[in-house]
Amino acid sequence: MFSKIKYLKDRHVTSSQFKWVGLILSVAVGVLGFVFLGLGLHIRDLNWGLDIAGMVLVTIATFHTFLWFFVGRAMKNEELLNHKNTVLESDLRAREKELAKSVSQLRRTNLDLEIVNKELESFSYAVAHDLKEPLRAITGYSNILVEDLGDRLEKDYGKMLAKINKAAISMGNLIDGLLILSRVERAEMSISNVDLSSLAKVVVDNLQGRQLYRNANFSIHDDMTVKGDYKLLTVALQNLFENAWKFTAERNVTNIEFGRTVRNNETFYYIKDNGVGFNSAYADKLFGEFQRLHPKGEYDGTGLGLATVKKIISRHGGKVFAEGKEGIGATIYFSL
């Protein structure tokens, strides 16, 4: 039966065509059968043969009707199925098209982003190169004036030249700080196990190397391994330790502790110092860009260090906050 359907289908006969042809055929054969039977009753000599022929034809007609009925129904089902399939297929195709469109849109956005990123990169590259060149000229020439004129400089002109020099240097530091911050913002992260304890020891060695005369105790807890981006976490620790180091400069003994603690069921890492501390009312201001809690003359700095730390921690999905007391010290906590 199915091969027949297939045959019919291949011939592109629809179920309705089949229905009518089959019905006419069945009726014709049936009528012919009854005609034969009738003739068999009327014509005595031939009745035997005609009766049989009539019965055969009626049987064929009946059988054909059944066949017609079932095949027609199967065909109809098949057609319905085909129709449903076609609808589904076109639906699927439409969705595929939509998906392809979204994918190409995404690709375009990605490409745009890549271009923007590249532009940013070449922009900061230009900043690194070209913005610092004139600064070197300022410091260079003011220094030449101080060196060559020396005592011949009247009044406070020498001091003023030194101030020009210092201003240019701090602008150079600002440029470096901004470059680091922008790099931190767009750097691709690669997550691995990072041993904060040994990283901190390297950072501390560097700090102490710069000011060997200072009397300092560093206490770094062991085995503080986290999952994170090694480069970014290095920058964060550098900034945190530099911060602690800077604000403990006037202490006879500097104490800096780097450890781990749990607060509200969350693991926090902290850097605690015995430096000048800060008024806790300003705790939130510490992490803002260009925010400083001390006048510029007192402590060097760009006001970007802790902003950079916050950016790095939030890129890791962590939190950062500070606690402190004026004259006692500060502790900066972060989670990852």
Place this chain on the structure above:
Amino acid sequence: MEQGRLILLVEDNPDDQLLIRRALSKDRVKSQIFIANDGLEALDYLFRHGKFTDRDPLLVPGLVILDLNVPKVSGLEVLQEIRKNATTRFLPVIIFSSSREERDVLDGYQLGANSYVIKPVDSKEFEEAVRQLGTYWLSLNELVPPHKA
């Protein structure tokens, strides 16, 4: 002039040229500087092309101080050419650049720079850096004799 007392400075910024020249003049090791204002001039000078065809072939620089961001031929390309050529492949090349970009440092070393020094903004540090470079590379460091190079 002794071999190695000549420095080829590849630098397009006249202020930096002056500051470097001044810093080197303070060094007790006296050196002579040739300044190339772009990468092409540096290569022409080294390989005696163009206007340097008649340059004394015995006057070989003992040190190249190279800025990365120079016109015409970039600093990195200059470095590449220096390393490719048999007569200059051992010539000490110091990259002296404002760029702290990791990519630049990596590219510099990959192409065979002997050292990478970032130009400090602080003029005192700048002077000290140049002076130390001069002292180390011109008097402490031993060069490959020219006939072996």
